[in-house]
Amino acid sequence: MFPANSHVIRLAGDGDEAALERLAQLDSARPLQHPILVAEIRGRVAAALDMDERRTIADPFQPTATLRAQLQTRAAAFEASARTPDVADRIRAALSRNRTAYA
Secondary structure (H helix, E strand, O other), X not given: OOXXXXXXEEEOOHHHHHHHHHHHHHOOOOOOOOOEEEEEEOOEEEEEEEOOOOEEXXXXXXOOHHHHHHHHHHHHXXXXXXXXXXXXXXXXXXXXXXXXXXX
């Protein structure tokens, strides 16, 4: 597991195109389509996720299994925020589903 300060997860921009192409070639995968989340380690893109397809690509020469899972989690958070922008509403909805009934 990566410490929280060892990597950065962010939305990809136009300046990331070359790094994303390199990553796709390293992973022997087709390039991703925007919107894309990228995970950087020491300023270098190590993994990326297509937010529409939920497909990831990663540098096979780095341990990226945890980063891929964190990218999936961050994408789910983006989707939850888009569905219900108010944090309090999201918390209330989550709590209402998890109520325990006592007999």
